[in-house]
Amino acid sequence: MGDVPEDRRIAALSAREGLMEVSRLLDTVVPSPSDTPMVGRELAKTRATLQALLRRLELYADMGAADPHGTPPPVPLGTRPSRGLG
Amino acid sequence: MPPPWTLDQYLGRLAQGASPEIAEEVIRLGRNLAAASSALRTLDGLLASEGDAYVLQGLGFVHADLRWLRIACDGMSVDARRAVCARVPARRRRDVIVAAMEAIRASLDRTGAPSGQDVAALGHATVVGAASILDPVAFEGAIDAILTPGKPGRRCAVPGNPPVRQTPHIDDPPAVWRSFVLALFEAGRPRPMRADR
Numbered sequence: 001m002g003d004v005p006e007d008r009r010i011a012a013l014s015a016r017e018g019l020m021e022v023s024r025l026l027d028t029v030v031p032s033p034s035d036t037p038m039v040g041r042e043l044a045k046t047r048a049t050l051q052a053l054l055r056r057l058e059l060y061a062d063m064g065a066a067d068p069h070g071t072p073p074p075v076p077l078g079t080r081p082s083r084g085l086g
Numbered sequence: 087m088p089p090p091w092t093l094d095q096y097l098g099r100l101a102q103g104a105s106p107e108i109a110e111e112v113i114r115l116g117r118n119l120a121a122a123s124s125a126l127r128t129l130d131g132l133l134a135s136e137g138d139a140y141v142l143q144g145l146g147f148v149h150a151d152l153r154w155l156r157i158a159c160d161g162m163s164v165d166a167r168r169a170v171c172a173r174v175p176a177r178r179r180r181d182v183i184v185a186a187m188e189a190i191r192a193s194l195d196r197t198g199a200p201s202g203q204d205v206a207a208l209g210h211a212t213v214v215g216a217a218s219i220l221d222p223v224a225f226e227g228a229i230d231a232i233l234t235p236g237k238p239g240r241r242c243a244v245p246g247n248p249p250v251r252q253t254p255h256i257d258d259p260p261a262v263w264r265s266f267v268l269a270l271f272e273a274g275r276p277r278p279m280r281a282d283r
Binding site: 008014026028029030031034036046052057060 | 159
């Protein structure tokens with residue numbers, strides 16, 4: 001099963017299940033034009049981060065061989081800590 | 087004497103008796119807040135049970151985003167509470183204001199100290215501030231109820247207690263209103279008898 005550590009594969013499987021529940025809960029959040037823009041903005045941002053993590057967990061859980069070095073998950077856009085170019 | 091109504095009960099009543107549009111709006115806001123809170127609790131559970139650093143890092147990013155989403159939904163809940171205050175019948179407003187003040191005190195009792203992160207208490211504080219403009223008579227009545235519990239009509243606080251500072255302005259932030267409410271409770275708190283007299 002590639003070089004993805006078995007512990008990580010199991011952790012990914014477990015986390016994926018919980019995150020699917022989070023995704024279902026987010027689907028019940030219904031923003032409205034009467035809301036502050038912050039609601040829709042934060043909802044979209046959370047969904048994007050969640051989907052990015054789910055895709056990464058899919059790799060860990062099901063396609064370990066495609067991720068042979070067990071590289072860390074990419075930091076979602078908008079939450080990426082600033083780093084120097086050096 | 088019936089127990090005082092809570093703000094959440096008023097929200098429920100508002101949803102029952104209001105027009106379909108308002109009812110749906112109140113239900114929607116409550117559902118959004120409940121979903122965001124439930125999602126956050128699920129994430130808390132995942133963070134507590136996972137051991138892999140890479141997975142934990144990803145969960146941490148989702149958790150951070152969810153916290154902001156819940157704050158946004160909480161903000162809408164504050165607006166709903168303010169709307170409730172405007173729709174409460176005049177004869178019940180004093181009870182609503184007192185309930186909001188009691189909720190502020192109760193939330194602080196749980197955490198032990200005023201916390202800038204206590205969104206629920208700030209929501210109640212918003213109601214208190216809105217009430218001071220909406221119905222000054224009911225607002226003064228609520229203050230009397232806090233300052234002189236069990237003695238309606240008395241306009242002074244318990245002798246020897248710290249004075250209550252001036253009522254905040256409607257534009258003051260909820261935290262200022264919350265401090266004002268706490269000062270009211272402190273001023274109305276019965277003092278123990280001194281043994282050296």
